[in-house]
Amino acid sequence: MSSTYEPGDPAVSRGSLDRAFRPRSVAILGASDDPSRISGRALHYLLRAGFTGEIFPVNHKRDIVQGTPAYRSLADVPGVPDIVLIALPAARLADAVRECVAKGVAAAVVYAAGFAETGDSGARRQTELAAIAREGGLRLFGPNCLGLMNSALGFVGTFSSAFDAGTPKGGGVAIASQSGAYGGHLAYLCRERGLDVGYWVSTGNESDVDVATCIDWLARQDDVTVIMAYLEGVGDGDRLRAALATARAHRTPVVITKVGKSAAGAAAAASHTASLAGADDVYDAVFAESGAYRARTTQEQIDIAYACAHGSFPKGRRLGIVTVSGGFGVELCDAAEQYGLEVAGLPEAARARLRELNPMGSDDNPCDTTANWLNDPALITRTFEIMYGGGDYDCVIGSFTILPDSPTFGAGIREAIRAGTERYLDRPTALCMQARPEVVRAYEDAGFLVFGDSDRAVRALAALARIVEGFDEHSDEAPDPGLPTAGPLSGLSEAGAQEVLAAAGVPFLxxxxxxxxxxxxxxxxxxxxxxxxxxxxxxxxxxxxxxxxxxxxxxxxxxxxxxxxxxxxxxxxxxxxxxxxxxMAPAGVEIIVGTNTDPVFGPVIVIGFGGVTAELHRDVVLRVGAVTVEAAREMVLGLRSAPLLTGHRGGPVADLEALARVVSAVSRFAVANRDRVVSVELNPVLVGPDGAVALDALILTPSKEGHPWTSD
Structure with a gap:
């Protein structure tokens, strides 16, 4: 259920985050009369946006601030504000947070920098703030953050210059960013792209509220259609996974930019598994298991959010292509192959209808209409009808170059495409075209996704397909890992490791x-x-x-x-x-099965084609935590070289169920012993037609000296 409510409805219970994101009253500590100052910008934005609630500037020297009655202290403010924006120097923040706690405020935003990002002394000051807030039940945004916004309420609790040009009108796009500058940049780009941002939040140093907390809250809201997130690091991996699971359960797309790549650490020197499970690969696995989409560039993040905000998603990966030039069709086909969309041919009946309709054009997918439609725009309408109705494509891209911008043909093309797709609004239709902004907006208002580049259009549709697959295919089900192993795990030789893992369900010769x-x-x-x-x-x-x-x-x-x-x-x-x-082992395929303990997400199960060259091929699949046998089988089939296990070119079919049981057993052992085991490695596991057997075993544990693994 959504936690949305009608402002002023006393029957709806509101938690601290509800009051933070949907406040009915806001106090600003240190509010300045100068709207150009950091301490004055939030008040200026609130007044300009017409905030629907009450505003309480607090300034111990002034009775009026920016034309609004002010108060000398927070204690003097009537009632209890839902949220307090603290625009004070770092030295005064501890007392300010105590005032918020004493007042019973739900949440506070700390703009000031000079905390954990500056070193040990700043980290101690940040810890103090967090402790005061936590003990008083106050949710804290920041420090070193730019605040948050709910544009539908006119609540602009930030000093970000992203909103200098005006407050968004309110829409389904939500932005949650650790970096205020990056979040502001996204908001600016959204405005340029015609995306209306409804919620915006910068979490800064995340002494309390982090991006994961925001994702979890935003995903539960009925008025959020897509969440854009920016991460530099994660302090609580379990919380992030739970938040992304919430988004998947509510079928709310999350488009994430995660920056920073880390080495696997010193354990890589001792374990193939550790070198195959780099920290950045683990983030990829976490995002994939939840259906979140990881964008590699800012432009890609905007493109995918734009496509998600449209609201229609393909049910599969079959792509239809309509062009006015054969060259663009080839370009789109190349992009489709790169991003995993299928340009399937049309059935003969549909091809015959195309030949009858337009003898000068092509009769398959891609369909090149040539210039013949200029004499009869209805050809465009009928072509789209045949592509969708006859080809049953999950999405269609039309490439029309600069023609939509033509005063002569533009409006007619738009109406022709609209008529040809009106029965298929449950799936996305994208158009590759170049035109003036007002023309682009007219096409978007008619229901189309518009891209100026073929590659970006195909990548966006492929991303939509991947997001839907993530919603539909993955399950939160995880097996009970059982009890930790009773005996010692450190200092085990291979023989000892085999004995322990055999008891956990791993077969050995x-x-x-x-x-x-x-x-x-x-x-x-x-x-x-x-x-x-x-x-x-x-x-x-x-x-x-x-x-x-x-x-x-x-x-x-x-x-x-x-x-x-x-x-x-x-x-x-x-x-x-x-x-x-x-x-000697019987014939079979060598697979590496292992675990590595990620410092953020805990045990990670890794599978790949094994042997001494495992690190060279890097054909691996990762999952976080314990996995079921069914999930383990999906992992195996997710390997690029999986056909070698399923009868490639007449070869034997391997016992995938036996291999999946090994993978599940190792993952459960690692989770059950997560505080005692750094890494487990079976390299190789030999998989044949009638079973799977591990030929080698290694268990690495933390050493007393703090090294990542020990053998004594």
Whole structure:
């Protein structure tokens, strides 16, 4: 249910964030009579926008501020303001926040900088502010933020220059940005693009309210159609995931720009999994699982939000193309292939109708109408009807170059396309065209998405399709990871790691740890030939690098001697527990399955095509947290090389269910032991037609010295 309400309705209970985003009264501490000053701009904006609620400027020196009666202190303000905008220097903020708490205010905005962004002393001052607010039940925006806005109410609680030219009229676009400058830039670009911003918020240092909190609230509102978000970092990964899950549940698109890429950390030196699960890849996985769209550029973010705000989404990826020039059709086809849209051909019946309609044009998808329609605009109408009705496309792009701007043809083209698409308003129709702003707006008002570039048009439609897939395909269901492992996990050799993971549900080949030539000879008699032999040492993460592996062994005693001698020479510092013998594995595909603990989001499950070249290929899929067997199967099928597991070119079909069970088991183990395990790696897991078996195991745990992993 939405938490929207009618202003003044006492029957509706309002939480702190409701009162912050939809205030009925606003107080401004330090309000200036000069509208050009930071401390005067919010009051100026509120008065100019015609804020529907009460305004209480607080200035201890003036009785009138910008023509509005002022108060000497917050305590003097009648009633309890819903939100307080604090335009005071940093030194006075602690007392100001205490005043807000004493007054019973729901939320406060701290504009001032000079806190955590400046170093340790600033961080301590920020912690103090947050503690005062938290203990008093006050929601705090900032410090070092530009405030927030609800344009429908005329509430402009910010000093951002983005609103100098006027307050937006109110609309379905919401912007939540850690950076006030970036958020203001987005608001400015939205105005240029004809997008009406209804809500706008800058969270700054996020001592309390963060972007995730805002996304969660905004996604629940009936008057929000798309959320644009900007992130530099995330303090609470679970909160962000929950907020994006809320957006998905309400089918509210979230278009995110996340900047900053981080290395996987020192654990990458010990684990393929860690190097394959870089921090930026984890963000991609989080956004993908929720259906959020990650924009790589500001222009792309605006384009996708623009397309989402239109309100119609494709039900699939089938794209129809109508052009007035064959060259543009080729360009659109190339873009469709790049972004994953299908330019499917028309059925013969529809092709026959096109040939009859326009013998001079083409009769397939893309459909080039040529210039013949200039004599009869109805050709355009009928072409769109045939493309949609006969081809059943999920979306259609029409490329009309500069013709819509023509005083002679522009209005006629618009009306012809409108008539041809009026029965298909449940799906988006995009037009590639160049025209004056007023002409573009007329086409948009007629129901079309308008782009000046073919690539941007196709990318936007592909993004809409991906967002819908994210809404429909992913589930919040996560398996119970169970109880943590009872025994110790640090200092495990491969043999010890296998024992622990086998108890968690991971299948391994039978094996024996041998410590002498005699042991090796005896074990060979039990296991049979040929054998695989691997050195066992907690100091060696990658055994092949030091000659610690022999395959196809037919003399176990000799293999034991060879391996221990080679390893001792290559790594005299390594502690050798012995050699692990196991039967040679049957034929199959090598898959790497592992986990890495992200500092923000916790355990991340990673799968990819394995072996020693795993890092070179980087064909991987990530998910955060424990996954079900069904979700694990989706991960496997999401690999680019998945056809190698499903019978590519007549090859054997691998047991995907067995592999999915391994992936799910490893993910549940990592989550159950998230405070004790940094990384788990099975490299490889061999997947054949009749099952999956892990051939190697590694468990890395935090060390007492603070290193990312330890083996002792």
């Amino acid at each position: 039978p094996s024996r740890l041998v410590t002498s030539r005699a042991d090796a000879h005896e074990a060979a008699g039990e296991l049979g030939m040929p054998l695989a032999a691997k050195v066992v040492s907690v100091d060696l993460a990658h055994k092949t690098d030091v000659g610690g592996v022999e395959l196809g062994v037919t003399d176990a005693a000799a293999a034991f001697e060879l391996i221990t001698t080679r390893v001792a020479a290559a790594r005299p510092d390594a502690r050798i527990d012995g050699v692990l013998l196991s039967p």
